[in-house]
Amino acid sequence: xxxxxxxxxxxxxxxxxxxxxxxxxxxxxxxxxxxxxxxxxxxxxxxxxxxxxxxxxxxxxxxxxxxxxxxxxxxxxxxxxxxxxxxxxxxxxxxxxxxxxxxxxxxxxxxxxxxxxxxxxxxxxxxxxxxxxxxxxxxxxxxxxxxxxxxxxxxxxxxxxxxxxxxxxxxxxxxxxxxxxxxxxxxxxxxxxxxxxxxxxxxxxxxxxxxxxxxxxxxxxxxxxxxxxxxxxxxxxxxxxxxxxxxxxxxxxxxxxxxxxxxxxxxxxxxxxxxxxxxxxxxxxxxxxxxxxxxxxxxxxxxxxxxxxxxxxxxxxxxxxxxxxxxxxxxxxxxxxxxxxxxxxxxxxxxxxxxxxxxxxxxxxxxxxxxxxxxxxxxxxxxxxxxxxxxxxxxxxxxxxxxxxxxxxxxxxxxxxxxxxxxxxxxxxxxxxxxxxxxxxxxxxxxxxxxx
Numbered sequence: 001x002x003x004x005x006x007x008x009x010x011x012x013x014x015x016x017x018x019x020x021x022x023x024x025x026x027x028x029x030x031x032x033x034x035x036x037x038x039x040x041x042x043x044x045x046x047x048x049x050x051x052x053x054x055x056x057x058x059x060x061x062x063x064x065x066x067x068x069x070x071x072x073x074x075x076x077x078x079x080x081x082x083x084x085x086x087x088x089x090x091x092x093x094x095x096x097x098x099x100x101x102x103x104x105x106x107x108x109x110x111x112x113x114x115x116x117x118x119x120x121x122x123x124x125x126x127x128x129x130x131x132x133x134x135x136x137x138x139x140x141x142x143x144x145x146x147x148x149x150x151x152x153x154x155x156x157x158x159x160x161x162x163x164x165x166x167x168x169x170x171x172x173x174x175x176x177x178x179x180x181x182x183x184x185x186x187x188x189x190x191x192x193x194x195x196x197x198x199x200x201x202x203x204x205x206x207x208x209x210x211x212x213x214x215x216x217x218x219x220x221x222x223x224x225x226x227x228x229x230x231x232x233x234x235x236x237x238x239x240x241x242x243x244x245x246x247x248x249x250x251x252x253x254x255x256x257x258x259x260x261x262x263x264x265x266x267x268x269x270x271x272x273x274x275x276x277x278x279x280x281x282x283x284x285x286x287x288x289x290x291x292x293x294x295x296x297x298x299x300x301x302x303x304x305x306x307x308x309x310x311x312x313x314x315x316x317x318x319x320x321x322x323x324x325x326x327x328x329x330x331x332x333x334x335x336x337x338x339x340x341x342x343x344x345x346x347x348x349x350x351x352x353x354x355x356x357x358x359x360x361x362x363x364x365x366x367x368x369x370x371x372x373x374x375x376x377x378x379x380x381x382x383x384x385x386x387x388x389x390x391x392x393x394x395x396x397x398x399x400x401x402x403x404x405x406x407x408x409x410x411x412x413x414x415x416x417x418x419x420x421x422x423x424x425x426x427x428x429x430x431x432x433x434x435x436x437x438x439x440x441x442x443x444x445x446x447x448x449x450x451x452x
Contacts, residue, residue, distance in 0.1 A: 028349030032058045035065040037347045038079075038356060045339065046358045048074060049261050062354050076336055077359050082352040090154045097176040098122050099230065100133065102146050103385055109143045112390060115230050117178050117199075121171050127161070130390035135162035180205020180238075183394045184212035186219060188405055194221040195401065197393050198242070201234030201310045203282050206241060213245050213294060221294065223408050225401060227302040227393070229328060229384070233309025236337075236442055240274035243314060244289040247322045248297045251286035255317045257368070258337060258361035258444065267361075298323040300404045303378055308332035309442050312376055313363055320366040325407070328382055328400050330375035337361040337442040361444060380407065 026032040035058045043049050048071035055068050066079040093099050097120025102111050111133040116123045134141060136149040137160050153159040154173075161169045182197040194216045198205075216224070224246065233239075240255055251272040258267045272286035301315055303326055312331050318324050336359040343354045364370035380403055384390070387399040396402060 028346055029351035031061060031065070033347055033349075034062045034343060034354055035060065037343060038062060038066055038354075039069065041341045041356060042069060042358060044263050045261075045341065045360050046071075046077075047261055047336065047360050047362065049263070066356065074359060076334060077338065078357045080355045080357065082355070092150060092154070093117065093178060094176050095154055095173055096120075096122065096159055096171045097178075098127065098171075101385065102141075102143075104143055109141075111141055111146060112385075112388075114390065115199075115393075117176050118182060120176055121174075122161075122169055125169050125171075126167075127163075127169050129392055130388070132164040133161050134164050136160070138162070177204075179208070181208045181212060184209075184215070185394060186221070187225070187394065187396055187401065188223075188408075191222045191408065192220055193223045193225065193405065193408060194219075195225045195227065195394050197227040198231055198311075200231055201236075201238035201242070201314075203235060203238050203241070203279055206238070206282060206284070209242070209245065210292065213292065216294060217292075223298065223300065224294065224296055225300045225302065225404050227400075228307045228311045228315075229302050229304040229400075230306045231308070231311040232306060232332075233311050233313075233334070233442065235277070235279070236269075236310050236313065236444070237275050237277035237279075239310040239314045239317075240271045240286075241278070241284060241289060243318055244271055244275065244286055245293045246296055246299060247293075247318055248295040249290075249318070249321045251290055253321060254366040256313060257364040257366070259364065260361050264360065296322065298325065300325045300327060300407075302400045302404075303328040303331050303376070304384065305329055305332055305375070309334045312372065313442060315376055316363070316365045316369060316372065319369065325380070325404075326376065326378035327380040327404055327407075328378050328384065330377050330381075331372070333373050333375035334442075335363050335370050335372045337363055337444045339444055357443075363442065 026036075039052075042052055046052065051071040052069050053071075055065070057065060057068060060068065063079050063081070066077075070077055091099075093115065097117035098113055099115040100111055101114050102109060104110075113127060113129055113131045113133065116127055116129055136146075136153060137156070139145070139149060141149065156173065158170055158172045161171065163169070178199050180199055180202050182199055184194070184196040187193050187195045196209075196212060198209075226242075226246070236256075243249060243255065244251070249271060252270045254268050255271045255274045256269050258269075260266060275284060275286050275289070278284060299318070299322060301324055303311075303315070307315075307328075308331065312334060315324055315326060315331070338357045338359050341356040341358070348354060362370060382399055382403055384399055391397040394401070396405065
């Protein structure tokens with residue numbers, strides 16, 4: 001009499017056990033659905049896919065889940081959500097039109113403006129590179145609170161800076177459209193030396209750069225200084241555009257080689273192929289750009305800790321073809337390329353889409369040179385902050401520019417080994433460089449592995 005009952009219990013127990021093992025079904029737009037999709041994409045494309053951290057937190061918000069599975073040494077991969085400003089980043093440069101550094105030595109801390117965006121509110125009010133700041137929003141700055149004061153300022157409708165002379169600058173929060181080319185001019189006539197400052201790599205500056213290069217050609221520029229000290233990168237296509245305009249290269253020369261994980265094939269791009277990634281509205285051809293270029297066999301590039309991403313890629317990519325004389329400080333050290341993976345509608349449903357930006361490639365040049373995650377070391381090492389006050393951008397009193405001019409005039413020395421200057425006027429060392437500084441990612445399309 002008990003056997004059928006026992007069989008029924010066993011039957012239902014089996015069904016229950018089977019159901020427990022089946023993955024739960026989740027609705028489109030739920031955290032679980034989005035996070036499972038995220039994990040699947042990362043296992044396929046992420047450069048460190050074999051180092052993804054295990055997690056059971058599928059209930060977390062997608063941004064927290066994404067960050068929880070990243071390889072600990074990955075400081076670049078990010079996630080954004082459409083129209084969710086909390087997932088996007090702001091900087092002092094694109095919000096208030098400036099940047100700064102804190103320098104510290106025993107018993108002394110100072111904050112200096114390093115960059116003022118031309119025609120920004122601060123620029124129009126008379127704030128200048130090299131100005132020393134004592135207060136932010138009426139709070140005195142000390143050795144420990146600068147970063148927090150700047151972070152708070154980015155959440156406010158305005159920021160109030162007090163200069164050491166007591167003048168207060170009221171800077172409204174707004175989107176700052178930063179020009180790509182700050183200045184381009186001759187800084188020496190014998191020999192003829194040109195100088196240009198590039199703030200970022202963006203095609204909004206293409207025609208300004210083209211015009212500057214035409215002026216340099218008409219003035220028969222023999223040497224060129226390209227200032228990338230505060231250039232966080234940008235469009236790879238624009239970096240290629242710069243290379244084609246400035247250097248003695250060919251359109252089909254290899255600009256970059258990309259190395260991915262075992263799921264996606266390695267690839268390489270010529271300068272011409274990289275230029276094809278220019279945004280809608282631009283139609284430059286590599287052949288036409290080369291015709292208008294300078295074809296220089298040597299270029300002096302000024303760098304520092306804020307030289308990053310595509311600007312480092314330009315330096316490394318040109319090394320096999322021309323003499324790149326790097327002057328200044330070690331670069332930021334971003335030798336990775338990312339792609340954007342967006343949730344399809346069946347995953348995000350009626351919710352706003354999420355966009356994963358994982359690192360998928362390591363970047364190398366034609367000769368296989370790369371692996372500069374610790375930065376690219378200059379051939380002539382100089383710390384600009386050892387020579388105060390900071391001169392204006394492009395001023396020949398700038399220690400980096402002065403060193404280039406000295407090197408050019410030295411007929412017996414073309415490229416030196418790494419050296420340290422002996423003319424320092426200060427013993428201050430940087431404690432905090434830049435404000436919530438963000439590298440602009442190198443964006444490439446993903447390429448799945450294919451059979452040969």
